[in-house]
Amino acid sequence: MFSFKELSAAFAQRFSKPHFPKQPESLYAANDYFLGLGGKRIRPVMCLMGNELFDEIHEDAWQVATAVELFHNFTLIHDDIMDAAPLRRGFETVHYKYGSSTALLAGDVMLVVAYEYLNKISSSYIKPIINLFSRTAKEVCEGQQLDMDFEKLTTVSLEDYIKMIELKTSVLLAASLQMGAIIGGAGEGNCNHLYEFGKNLGIAFQVQDDYLDAFGDPEKFGKTAGGDIKQNKKTFLLIHALQTATGSQQKELTDLLNNDAEDKVQRVLEIFRDCNVDAWAKQLKQQYFDKALFHLEEIAVLSSRKKPLLEIAEFLIQRDY
Amino acid sequence: MFSFKELSAAFAQRFSKPHFPKQPESLYAANDYFLGLGGKRIRPVMCLMGNELFDEIHEDAWQVATAVELFHNFTLIHDDIMDAAPLRRGFETVHYKYGSSTALLAGDVMLVVAYEYLNKISSSYIKPIINLFSRTAKEVCEGQQLDMDFEKLTTVSLEDYIKMIELKTSVLLAASLQMGAIIGGAGEGNCNHLYEFGKNLGIAFQVQDDYLDAFGDPEKFGKTAGGDIKQNKKTFLLIHALQTATGSQQKELTDLLNNDAEDKVQRVLEIFRDCNVDAWAKQLKQQYFDKALFHLEEIAVLSSRKKPLLEIAEFLIQRDY
Numbered sequence: 001m002f003s004f005k006e007l008s009a010a011f012a013q014r015f016s017k018p019h020f021p022k023q024p025e026s027l028y029a030a031n032d033y034f035l036g037l038g039g040k041r042i043r044p045v046m047c048l049m050g051n052e053l054f055d056e057i058h059e060d061a062w063q064v065a066t067a068v069e070l071f072h073n074f075t076l077i078h079d080d081i082m083d084a085a086p087l088r089r090g091f092e093t094v095h096y097k098y099g100s101s102t103a104l105l106a107g108d109v110m111l112v113v114a115y116e117y118l119n120k121i122s123s124s125y126i127k128p129i130i131n132l133f134s135r136t137a138k139e140v141c142e143g144q145q146l147d148m149d150f151e152k153l154t155t156v157s158l159e160d161y162i163k164m165i166e167l168k169t170s171v172l173l174a175a176s177l178q179m180g181a182i183i184g185g186a187g188e189g190n191c192n193h194l195y196e197f198g199k200n201l202g203i204a205f206q207v208q209d210d211y212l213d214a215f216g217d218p219e220k221f222g223k224t225a226g227g228d229i230k231q232n233k234k235t236f237l238l239i240h241a242l243q244t245a246t247g248s249q250q251k252e253l254t255d256l257l258n259n260d261a262e263d264k265v266q267r268v269l270e271i272f273r274d275c276n277v278d279a280w281a282k283q284l285k286q287q288y289f290d291k292a293l294f295h296l297e298e299i300a301v302l303s304s305r306k307k308p309l310l311e312i313a314e315f316l317i318q319r320d321y
Numbered sequence: 322m323f324s325f326k327e328l329s330a331a332f333a334q335r336f337s338k339p340h341f342p343k344q345p346e347s348l349y350a351a352n353d354y355f356l357g358l359g360g361k362r363i364r365p366v367m368c369l370m371g372n373e374l375f376d377e378i379h380e381d382a383w384q385v386a387t388a389v390e391l392f393h394n395f396t397l398i399h400d401d402i403m404d405a406a407p408l409r410r411g412f413e414t415v416h417y418k419y420g421s422s423t424a425l426l427a428g429d430v431m432l433v434v435a436y437e438y439l440n441k442i443s444s445s446y447i448k449p450i451i452n453l454f455s456r457t458a459k460e461v462c463e464g465q466q467l468d469m470d471f472e473k474l475t476t477v478s479l480e481d482y483i484k485m486i487e488l489k490t491s492v493l494l495a496a497s498l499q500m501g502a503i504i505g506g507a508g509e510g511n512c513n514h515l516y517e518f519g520k521n522l523g524i525a526f527q528v529q530d531d532y533l534d535a536f537g538d539p540e541k542f543g544k545t546a547g548g549d550i551k552q553n554k555k556t557f558l559l560i561h562a563l564q565t566a567t568g569s570q571q572k573e574l575t576d577l578l579n580n581d582a583e584d585k586v587q588r589v590l591e592i593f594r595d596c597n598v599d600a601w602a603k604q605l606k607q608q609y610f611d612k613a614l615f616h617l618e619e620i621a622v623l624s625s626r627k628k629p630l631l632e633i634a635e636f637l638i639q640r641d642y
Contacts (some may be wrong), residue, residue: 021459027466078429082422101403101469104425108399108432109462112455115436119451123444130440134433138342141430145348148422 001052001305004312007045011065015041019070019113030098030106034077037089042316043176044069049312050180050194053305060121061183064129067117068176070110071133075140077107082148111137125182132182136175143168155242156234162203170202193295197309200292204317207285210235212320214269215278220320226265232257236284238268241275249274289317322373322626325633328366332386336362340391340434351419351427355398358410363637364497365390370633371501371515374626381442382504385450388438389497391431392454396461398428403469432458446503453503457496464489476563477555483524491523514616518630521613525638528606531556533641535590536599541641547586553578557605558598559589565596610638 002010019035020028044065051061079085080093081103087093095103118130146164150156177198181191210228214237218225228235245253249271256264256271272278292313296306323331340356341349365386372382400406401414402424408414416424439451467485471477498519502512531549535558539546549556566574570592577585577592593599613634617627 021463024463024466024470026470027463078425082425102466104399104403105462105466108428109459111429111432112458112462115451116455119448119455123448126447127440127444130436134437134440137433138430141426141433142342142345142348145345145423145426149345149347 001308002048002057003308004045004049004315007048008041011041011044011048011062011069014062015044015066015069019066020109027102027105027109030094030102031110033097034073034088034094034106037091039069039073039089041069043072043172045312046173046176046198047180049309050177051184052180053194053299053301053309054181054184054186054190058183060125061180063117063120064133064179064183065176067114067133068172068179070114070117071137072172074107074110074114075144077103077110079144081107082144121183128182129179132175132179136171139167139171143171150234156239158236158239158243161234161236161239165203165206166199169206170199173202173205174198190299190301193298196295197292197299197313200288200295201313201316204285204288204292207236207281207288208317208319210237211278211281211285214272216320226269229265229268230260236281237272237277240280241272241277244275244277244280245271285317289313322629323369323378324629325366325370325636328369329362332362332365332369332383332390335383336365336387336390340387341430348423348426348430351415351423352431354418355394355409355415355427358412360390360394360410362390364393364493366633367494367497367519368501370630371498372505373501374515374620374622374630375502375505375507375511379504381446382501384438384441385454385500385504386497388435388454389493389500391435391438392458392461393493395428395431395435396465398424398431400465402428403465442504449503450500453496453500457492460488460492464492471555477560479557479560479564482555482557482560486524486527487520490527491520494523494526495519511620511622514619517616518613518620518634521609521616522634522637525606525609525613528557528602528609529638529640531558532599532602532606535593537641547590550586550589551581557602558593561601562589562593562596562598565598565601566592570595606638610634 015035018032020031022028047065047068048057048061051057076088077094080088081095081100085093086096093103094106098106114133115130118126118133121129143164143166146160147168150161150164174195175198178191178195181194186194213228213235214226216225227233228238232238241253242250253268253271256268261267293310296309296313299306336356339353341352343349368386368389369378369382372378397409398415401409402416402421406414407417414424415427419427435454436451439447439454442450464485464487467481468489471482471485495516496519499512499516502515507515534549534556535547537546548554549559553559562574563571574589574592577589582588614631617630617634620627
């Protein structure tokens with residue numbers, strides 16, 4: 001069994017080879033540039049770990065892992081266009097560097113190449129894999145659309161927000177694990193539990209992400225603290241605060257959201273603390289983490305095989321950066 | 322054997338069923354809207370005809386035809402964003418009606434659904450089909466990038482322009498035919514000839530399109546005459562005129578391109594005529610059409626089976642609208 005760290009290093013090495021033709025350079029340089037910016041490569045490693053939970057890692061799992069990482073990068077390139085984001089991982093976004101039209105095409109072609117990798121795997125399970133991959137791809141697009149829809153609303157229910165996060169973030173984690181499991185020969189029951197493990201872990205991960213953006217140590221987290229607050233982003237924290245704040249707090253919060261006061265971040269954080277949003281978020285995270293663990297427990301393999309997954313799950317939701 | 326008209330009507334009926342989930346409506350309404358605008362459905366019918374050239378039309382050919390038409394519409398939605406085009410088929414483009422971000426996602430999700438249709442076909446040829454489809458999808462993106470690159474250049478060689486047209490337009494026609502042929506059980510040699518038939522027909526088609534934009538009867542063609550000229554679009558005609566014009570004609574042509582004179586279309590057309598661009602274009606079209614016919618001849622099936630393809634080929638390049 002390999003640890004996340006080992007698989008991550010092995011994947012990074014394999015993934016560093018060229019994935020695109022050389023010509024036309026005006027198109028493919030954009031893809032090479034973006035992939036060169038790196039990333040944590042969590043999803044492809046989840047695919048490899050999903051495989052190894054049941055059997056030795058098969059060559060096909062590397063192909064699917066590559067497809068998953070290309071798909072993830074395709075979504076980032078297109079999301080950055082939609083968000084008009086100038087920076088990604090501290091570097092210029094593709095549309096900033098190469099223009100929106102090339103960024104659009106670079107994303108399109110990356111999605112196509114993802115399917116090319118899927119098409120390399122054994123015919124014996126190519127259909128369920130492409131099926132799950134495509135369903136997930138649609139869900140991720142749906143999640144992004146809901147995220148944009150929510151930006152235009154003044155209030156969003158916790159239930160709707162969780163549904164959006166599930167689609168935008170969790171299902172890809174869950175599907176990556178399950179595609180690995182399919183290659184590893186897992187049965188339907190085990191596949192479903194692994195999927196639910198990934199889905200709930202993904203939500204816990206997002207709660208942690210929202211938490212760190214508000215309460216994390218900026219030096220460790222690597223982002224400006226309160227970035228979400230500055231942008232009025234709907235987060236687990238804001239949604240809960242708006243639901244639980246008293247009348248006067250709610251008025252102050254709404255005023256802060258509608259005006260860009262200099263001390264906005266500080267004052268919103270005060271309201272968050274007054275509403276015990278931080279403790280609530282920790283509890284919510286734990287709740288989803290427990291659900292994830294329950295499903296991991298239910299998977300019918302030796303518990304020693306689950307160790308690497310358990311470790312990475314704990315790391316992902318306990319991280320302070 | 323069915324005629325193009327019969328297959329086109331049958332495909333239109335099948336294609337009119339829903340291809341997308343209902344929710345989120347903010348995303349999928351955009352797809353439904355765009356598909357509802359119609360189109361000539363040439364590519365999916367080519368797929369069906371490619372199948373019928375060798376054998377009775379198999380259910381799988383309808384799935385691939387649907388995938389091809391969805392792919393084509395995905396490229397149109399994204400191209401319209403890149404071109405900032407307000408209208409498509411006389412109606413608002415998706416990004417005009419629903420915003421650029423939704424149009425981007427609507428296109429993305431349409432490409433994914435195209436692959437879902439491909440994933441329904443028999444395992445016995447799913448790999449060569451997805452392989453050809455994906456290679457073609459990449460080429461179409463490359464063609465669009467080259468088209469954008471050429472817009473920024475003052476001159477483009479005929480050779481480079483033909484290469485771009487091949488990628489942007491011809492290969493999808495060619496691949497649609499070949500995918501049908503694969504389903505029909507055609508061997509490699511026949512597949513290759515059918516592909517070349519489609520590729521050369523596609524170029525002849527584009528020459529005709531460029532010709533009609535300049536010299537066609539606007540009432541029949543359904544577009545404003547000289548639209549390409551007004552936009553300084555690189556076309557077969559302009560590229561040839563720039564290559565063959567005398568010094569003074571070339572100067573006048575360049576001046577006309579750099580200024581939006583009121584009589585620009587009329588004066589450019591005069592230069593086109595003085596350079597015999599119209600006769601040259603007809604000859605070039607015939608040259609590619611003859612190449613296409615040569616490859617159709619070479620396909621080893623009874624010539625009576627080729628009749629519907631021959632008819633649609635003649636129709637496509639002789640049309641005056």
